[in-house]
Amino acid sequence: MKIVFFGSAHFAVSSLEALIKAEHEVVCVVTQPDKKKGRHLQLSGTDLKSKATAAKLKIFQPENIKSKESVKFLKNLDADLFVIVAYGQIFSQEVLDLPKLMPINIHASLLPRYRGAAPINWAIINGDKSSGVTIMFVTHKMDSGPVIMQQELKIEDKDTSVTLEGKLRKCGAELLISALKVISARNYRLVEQDEDKVILAPKLKKEDGLIDWNTFALDIHNQIRGTLPWPGAHTYYRGKMLKIFQADILPIFSNHKPVPGEVLRVDNLGIIVASGRGFLAIKELQLEAGKRMSAQSFIIGHKLAAGEILGKK
Numbered sequence: 001m002k003i004v005f006f007g008s009a010h011f012a013v014s015s016l017e018a019l020i021k022a023e024h025e026v027v028c029v030v031t032q033p034d035k036k037k038g039r040h041l042q043l044s045g046t047d048l049k050s051k052a053t054a055a056k057l058k059i060f061q062p063e064n065i066k067s068k069e070s071v072k073f074l075k076n077l078d079a080d081l082f083v084i085v086a087y088g089q090i091f092s093q094e095v096l097d098l099p100k101l102m103p104i105n106i107h108a109s110l111l112p113r114y115r116g117a118a119p120i121n122w123a124i125i126n127g128d129k130s131s132g133v134t135i136m137f138v139t140h141k142m143d144s145g146p147v148i149m150q151q152e153l154k155i156e157d158k159d160t161s162v163t164l165e166g167k168l169r170k171c172g173a174e175l176l177i178s179a180l181k182v183i184s185a186r187n188y189r190l191v192e193q194d195e196d197k198v199i200l201a202p203k204l205k206k207e208d209g210l211i212d213w214n215t216f217a218l219d220i221h222n223q224i225r226g227t228l229p230w231p232g233a234h235t236y237y238r239g240k241m242l243k244i245f246q247a248d249i250l251p252i253f254s255n256h257k258p259v260p261g262e263v264l265r266v267d268n269l270g271i272i273v274a275s276g277r278g279f280l281a282i283k284e285l286q287l288e289a290g291k292r293m294s295a296q297s298f299i300i301g302h303k304l305a306a307g308e309i310l311g312k313k
Contacts, residue, residue, distance in 0.1 A: 001025065001080040001101070001184060006065075007048045008032040009086035011169050015106055016048060018173035019083070020055050024180065027077050028058040030065070032088055066092040074098050081183070083176065084138060093140050101183065103138040106172040108165070109201065110134060110150055112193040115143035116201035120168060121161045123201075124226035125208075127218065130154050131164060133172040135179040137190055146190035149179045160225045204231060211235045213261035213311050217249050217278025235261070235310045237287065237302075242310065245292065246284040253279040261311040266304055270295040273310060 029052035082103035109119035209231035258274035270281035
């Protein structure tokens with residue numbers, strides 16, 4: 001089959017690598033235009049472009065995938081299949097109708113759960129015990145197409161959105177190869193999604209990282225794990241933003257009823273903070289304009305002591 005591969009985010013790289021390794025015919029890689037990045041604002045391409053360049057594949061970087069020029073270019077490729085993985089642009093029905101067989105997408109959730117831009121983050125923020133990957137037929141409505149294949153994957157207690165993304169990236173690449181086999185053999189079934197079970201996973205906003213110490217320790221712990229690498233869970237310490245990268249939930253730690261956000265103790269367990277229900281031991285953190293460091297290093301450098309209240313600007 002002649003495949004056109006669409007992708008931009010790092011999540012797409014493993015799937016392209018799998019196609020190349022399996023010796024599928026990738027006639028073109030479509031990715032976002034180069035953007036100015038870094039301190040000196042130098043033009044830089046996506047990670048996928050780097051991989052495609054190394055593999056000597058044809059590359060197409062349209063500003064608008066729905067433009068007449070884009071449609072003409074893609075039509076001339078005469079593809080059997082479009083494979084779309086974290087591309088970052090909305091497709092018109094005209095574009096989706098171009099491949100001879102179908103357009104398919106790899107989505108990092110068990111659809112219809114977590115339609116949207118941040119399925120991995122929301123799965124952890126919401127405390128889910130499992131996630132997975134879906135291969136689906138692409139329709140014009142976002143993430144709503146019928147399912148071709150799914151693979152479930154357990155979320156470990158120590159997983160963050162970063163580690164889970166790595167696991168799902170690998171899982172998605174393997175599942176893609178399996179899906180191509182059944183598609184090629186015309187041995188697949190399209191299963192419509194249950195609209196009554198839809199859960200949305202919108203793109204994270206900066207305020208999604210702000211910790212509310214009145215909530216449960218478990219919820220804060222999940223927020224810390226699920227908002228990495230951006231926006232990152234954060235609170236305030238002496239008027240400055242304090243990012244928290246790692247924390248552990250503790251059992252009952254105090255007999256008296258502390259104020260949510262109150263620092264109860266600082267020791268080898270970390271910085272012990274009360275929440276609305278339960279306690280957290282902060283292990284790794286970073287003060288505004290400072291360096292990321294362990295709790296022990298922070299305690300020494302900032303003279304943090306019991307009785308201080310986190311969360312006040």
